[in-house]
Amino acid sequence: MTGQGEPPRPPRRPATVRPLPIAVDTMGGDHAPGEIIEGAVDAVRDHGVRVVLVGQAPRIQRELDRHGFAGKIPIVHADEALDMGEGALASWRKPKSSIAIACHLIKQGRASALVSAGSTAGVVATARLRLKGQQGVMRPAIAVALPTTPRPTILLDAGATVDVKPEGLVQFAALGTAYAQILLGVERPSVGLLTIGSEPGKGNKVTKRAHELLSGGSHGIEFAGNVEGHDLLRGAVNVVVTDGFTGNVALKTMEGTIRTAFAEIRTAMTASAPARVGALLQRRRLLELRERLDPDTYGGGVLLGLNGTVVIAHGASHARAIASACELAHRLAAGRIVERIREQVAATRTSRFGRWTHGERDSQDKADRAPRPHERPAEAPKPAEPAPDAPAPAAERNTERAAERTAERTAEHAAPERTEPPAPT
């Protein structure tokens, strides 16, 4: 890391500096802070990822001592934590929660992304409030990687935005495309629309209209048509787009079905003496399979569409899952996911006057109007104290702050949508 004493470089274009660290919320998750800190240490040691730990400083110190990493990983103190049961309101009540402070590090240009195993509702609400939606994106989405072979399938939205307009689904396609390019290394990922039949006319009002918009082409999206529930684990497309309500139900249905199937199979496999012998002979393979399909392993997601990348690890995450989440956050930051999304969403906007309808203009209007008083916290959160051991280079800070100011000028995310999706014509 470049030291504090260096002369500030011109803010225009930062040279190839070392990447910013990943802010890790050590206070969220069923096994916080022990497993979280251990996972972060693993990420530093085994994957070369830079991290900054956010949470109760004394406790973090003790854990780092235990791992022999005292003084080697910066710490930012946070007094409060969101409880696992706390939802959206907590993000207002606790402006100094570990997640809020991690968001603040991103805004200040002192971290590139954040990792939390806290409650999804709390993390999403806090991140939306603190990071704000990135310019041009109507609503954020959570992307998850489904355990298909040979490579994962990305499903979004898994629950960030439950009432979505057709134009919102098109934007989710753009978000998913940008994410898949980095995660899967596919240049033009295929995108499917989750609905209830393969023909274009199948679905509810919102998906039927979204199908029309996506079929219009020239959005920079490789639209592969409709997909159904039974296609999710077939790996038929790279990205599956749906609203946060349907996506969440589908994902949890999949998780529950996998758990039930394995539990039933275990019963069937050990129901008789010969079957138990058989089970012993297959033990290793089945454990591998169980792990690959286990929601605790593949679970968790990435919140896309904000001014910063938020990796939400599964609440039950152990150290290994946290290390993977840190590595993923690092890859996304290195792949400039926020910029990629900006470009991808801009591409979907070029055809606005060609095909898009008043639904699109609606959201523009809202972006233009001033935010209402209740849409912002009464008091802006104060900068986190104390600073991480090594501050980020001034050049990076400046660039990030410029981006932050731009973002604050657009208040799209803070504005709740008032109108219903337009009826299909």
Added chain:
Amino acid sequence: MTGQGEPPRPPRRPATVRPLPIAVDTMGGDHAPGEIIEGAVDAVRDHGVRVVLVGQAPRIQRELDRHGFAGKIPIVHADEALDMGEGALASWRKPKSSIAIACHLIKQGRASALVSAGSTAGVVATARLRLKGQQGVMRPAIAVALPTTPRPTILLDAGATVDVKPEGLVQFAALGTAYAQILLGVERPSVGLLTIGSEPGKGNKVTKRAHELLSGGSHGIEFAGNVEGHDLLRGAVNVVVTDGFTGNVALKTMEGTIRTAFAEIRTAMTASAPARVGALLQRRRLLELRERLDPDTYGGGVLLGLNGTVVIAHGASHARAIASACELAHRLAAGRIVERIREQVAATRTSRFGRWTHGERDSQDKADRAPRPHERPAEAPKPAEPAPDAPAPAAERNTERAAERTAERTAEHAAPERTEPPAPT
């Protein structure tokens, strides 16, 4: 069956006559007509169900000869069949399809219910058009039985109505309650609302409002609160209520996940020589489990909310599944499902002015207004020819026709919903 020569009895209240037969569509399904007819024969022989076979008479005759049932099961000829790929439009184009004629037998009081393994879209569209929605029911729903233990869980809607209002979900709860009473033999079945969190405030606009309405109580519905995707196979409640879009996605996700899990397990279990030995030792138990969880076995559903019961068997149904479907149709008819639904829906209406809002009144307004020209077929379908071998007693015919006239006066089902669901207040 009573002969044609008997004097007509007073139409008020039919005496305890033998139940009407189940109309079986022999032309729908991947294995039609051979497996369909064999299944119907099994239902007659093994379960004592009365059936009437609808389809190409000469072909049915040949099949009945083959099974030694010539002359023992009545046949109603139908010229046309809906193709498996055909959707809703086919119901207009083919007024003499085997499904349309089976519906007509119900309307004429010559059959109590119908069984078809035809395409779900085609069967639903034809049945809605020919049987019409029963009085008081805003929209029909498909109920499916999920393979939970010790007894199945009923999920509805699995795809009949994709855009549903909160009040429609309350009615689905009533439909599901009536169905569960007969299928599960539970007097007050517990009903869960499928959404994305267990707390009342979780979900999209429609489910949040539906939760409020259902929590109001006094609907004759045992509301057990929200359920999530991973609860579907846990058997936490007797009935799970959702819109047709979400229900269809969840059901197909479950089917696809079960298929994938079993395919992966098979691979894992036979990947090495010892594992293959193990697999042999567990063969029988795993086959049993595979069958219980196999969508081809539990698949299929019941279309509820019309003036007649329609059992939609899985397209891939073999004889055994058809026999089960006939038995189910028989049980539902014997349990007077249509009357039960009427009572249950009426109970949900009693609290109309207490809690329900303009959404409910909306649908009333539509029920009151005259149907528009395009909502009805240009020409009413002609009665099916020829008549079944033994005509139904006049008393039954009269009662059913009176019900039919009542139903035709209300055109709720034919009226497409114009307004969006009301925003939650």
